[in-house]
Structure formats: C-alpha cells, structure tokens
C-alpha cells in the first residue's frame with residue numbers, strides 16, 4: 001500500500017489588522033481580517049519534517065502587518081494582490097498564494113450634526129470580502145481576484161411569492177402570493193482581470209444587489225439570485241461570474257386566530273433554524289478559466 005501526500009496549503013488565518021490614516025486631523029480607518037495561505041512544493045515539511053521549504057506562518061503574519069503600512073494606501077484588492085505577489089515572487093518553494101480579506105466598515109460618529117474626526121461606529125453586519133490568488137512567475141503568472149459581500153441582511157415585506165411547487169404526500173407548505181422574504185446574502189464575483197476600479201465597483205455591485213432584491217418581483221429566492229447575477233453581469237463587463245449563497249430566513253405568519261385576533265401578514269415568527277439554503281452561480285458562457293480562483297483557505301474542508 002502506498003501513502004502519498006495530497007494537496008496541502010498553510011498560512012496565518014485571521015490576522016486582525018487595523019490601519020489608521022492620521023496624516024490629516026480627520027483620520028481614516030481600515031479594519032481588516034486577513035488570511036494567508038501558501039501553496040507549492042512543501043512535501044518534505046510533511047514527510048520528513050524538513051522546514052527548509054517553510055516560510056513560517058509567523059513571517060506571513062508579520063508581512064501582512066508590514067504591508068498594511070507600505071502597501072495600504074489603495075484598495076483592499078490592491079493590498080491583497082501585493083501580498084500574494086510578494087509571497088510568490090520572494091519565497092522559492094511558493095508556487096501560489098491565496099489572500100482572503102474581510103473588511104469591516106465604520107461610520108463616523110456624528111456630534112451636533114458634524115462628523116467626528118476620529119471616532120466611529122461599526123457598520124454592519126455586512127462585510128466586504130476579497131479573495132486573491134496568484135500563481136507562478138514570469139510568463140506563467142496567473143492572477144485571480146474575487147470580490148464579494150457577506151452577511152448582507154435584507155428583508156422585503158411584500159413582492160415575493162412562492163407557489164406552484166412540486167407536492168407529494170409530505171407537503172404541508174401552503175402556496176403564497178405574498179410573503180416576507182429575507183436572507184443574509186453571501187455574494188462573490190470573479191473579475192476577468194486585475195486592472196479594475198476596485199473601490200468604485202464594490203459599491204456599484206452592492207447597490208445592484210440590494211436594488212434588485214427590493215424591486216424585482218420574486219417568484220422564488222432562486223429567481224431573485226439569478227436576477228441579481230444577471231444584472232451584475234449586465235452592468236459590469238469586468239465581472240465574469242457571480243456565486244451566491246442565500247439562507248431563506250423564513251418568516252411564518254403567527255397564528256393569532258387562536259385568540260380571536262386577525263393576522264393579515266402582520267405578525268410573524270422569525271424562524272432561526274432550519275433554513276432553506278439557496279445557492280447559485282451565474283456566469284458568462286465565455287468566462288475565462290477560473291483556475292484556483294475558488295479554492296479557499298478557510299472553508300478548505302466541508
């Protein structure tokens with residue numbers, strides 16, 4: 001029986017980096033959660049315990065913080081690309097690098113109608129996400145950037161139906177032409193290239209997501225996801241593929257009839273679990289090869 005080392009990667013997960021820009025009296029803040037993973041020929045580290053091929057995860061962490069100062073002026077995508085390129089270009093056994101970033105946004109505190117210079121309130125729960133993958137050097141260089149948003153919690157109290165579904169002997173669900181629809185959306189979009197107006201594209205796509213959710217009359221969450229993907233691709237040539245995962249946060253009309261009280265879609269039980277989990281990919285039929293763009297660091301195992 002032969003035993004072989006399979007795919008592997010290693011890195012520092014969830015470096016919490018807070019960068020304050022304080023050149024002006026009005027400070028700026030960038031609050032990140034940065035994960036690194038290196039891929040390459042690290043076989044002997046596993047089979048022999050030979051660390052000569054291993055750039056320590058601690059070094060990766062130090063680089064993440066150093067680059068926050070030296071490469072932290074632009075967008076979070078540029079910062080991720082700089083980190084990934086650095087690891088691939090400077091550590092010989094590293095064939096590929098994966099950088100995953102979550103950006104937590106902050107709103108300025110408003111005092112007497114004036115935005116404060118150096119105090120903020122966390123905005124949320126939504127989080128901007130970036131996943132950068134860089135592989136190879138010279139002519140073999142390949143790079144992928146995936147932008148995204150997660151924990152984008154949205155709800156509409158009308159304009160959503162779910163009826164005409166398959167039924168069998170276990171079906172108890174009543175069809176509805178008017179229901180509450182809510183989700184905590186995770187959406188990720190793969191870019192065709194790496195020359196992108198990153199900080200303009202993110203708010204534009206986020207707006208398409210929430211606007212579509214609000215204005216599109218939904219016959220099912222599945223249809224809403226497809227519509228969101230379609231509209232992102234229609235507006236943004238630089239995006240080639242959109243992946244979404246949407247827990248259906250069920251709102252069940254509460255039975256007030258037991259108390260002789262009417263309830264016409266007014267009082268709901270917001271159910272926590274279980275939830276429907278609706279997931280879809282919408283892409284261009286001529287999208288370039290995704291390569292390792294979707295191979296994650298965290299979430300590597302199911």
Ligand SMILES: O=c1[nH]c(=O)c2[nH]c(=O)[nH]c2[nH]1
Pocket residue numbers: 162173219220221222248276278
């Ligand atoms: O939008 C929905 N899609 C489903 O697949 C589904 N299934 C279900 O019970 N409710 C819903 N809602």
